[in-house]
Amino acid sequence: MKFSLSALTAAALIATAPWAAAQNVAIVNGKAVPTARVAALEQQIVASGRQIDDATRAQIKEEVVLREVFVQEAQKRGIAATADFKSQMELARQTIMIRALFADYQKKNPVTDAEIKAEYDKFTAANGGKEYRARHILVEKEDEAKAIIAAIKGGAKFEDQAKAKSKDPGSGANGGDLDWANAASYVTEFSEAMIKLDKGQMTPEPVKSQFGFHIIRVDDVRQAKLPAFEELKPQIAQQMQQQKLAEFQRSLREKAKVQ
Incomplete structure (x- = not known):
């Protein structure tokens, strides 16, 4: 039995048609739209933290097709040749x-x-020790x-004096309550006076600071309760990555010859 060249060609096209279709999500006005575009959009969505289900995947395919339709129309109208487009x-x-540069730097310079x-050790050293539940009244x-x-x-x-006379809007309405905090949270004059007080004691004299004059009372004292290392690790890692990247950016700017 003999086969013509045209018959062989047709057979080859039929054999490769499923493979070719797998490479394209659609054919728009005769132009193939590769599935790679769908994959690229899916990667962006996954990177943002969203999950992709069948409904989302269908929406992505439609988005890719619409983009091709719109791009073809823009090309027909000569948009690509305009100065604004360029x-x-x-x-x-x-x-x-x-x-891509920043992503490459972070990949090669991980924390x-x-x-x-x-x-974390620096954090615990700065925030450890005692915490004070204090109240104050601030006047001029x-x-x-x-x-x-x-x-x-x-x-x-x-508490009544604080509500009636304190100039501190944050604590005055709450009877002067400053909640739990370590001594480093306050200005030096305030913290130095506060740590000298025992539980239930009030400063015998006004304490002067840049804000005015304080009357301070310590209601309670406890050892600071800090989050465990594993709890803070992701937050610290993110902050340090940002700091490293910022330093990289500064170093590039400093080394650049700008005239």
Whole structure:
């Protein structure tokens, strides 16, 4: 039996048709749209933290087809030749390249577990020790502060005096309550006076700071309760990665010869 060349060609096309179809998501106005475009969009969605199901995958395919339709129309209208399009394309090219540069740097310069642990140790050293549950009343003049101290010693409630006279809008309405905090959270004059007080004690004299005059009372003292290393590790790692990247950016700027 003899086969013509045309018959062999047709048979070959039929044999390769499923393979060719697998490479394309669609044919739009005679132009093939590769499935690689679908994969690229899927990667972007996954990178953003979203899951891809069948419905999302169908939406992505339709999006790819629509883009091809719109691009073909833009090409027909000569959009690619306009100055605005060219300038926007250059900006997009720069953005993509810069993003790839930063991703490459972070991949090659990861934050190590040892670096994260060292940063955690610095955090615990700065925030460990004692925490104080304190209250304060803030006024502008020393004489006014002394009068409030005298009134409290005479039987007036500290909380009522704070609500009525404190200039600190954050704590005044709450009876002067500053919640739990370590001494380093306050200005030096305030913290130095506070740590000298025992539980339930009030400063016998007004404490002057840049904000005015304070009357301070310590309601309770406890050892600081800090989060465990594993709990803070992801947050510290992210912060350190950002710091490394920022330093990389600064170093490039400093080395660049700009005239």
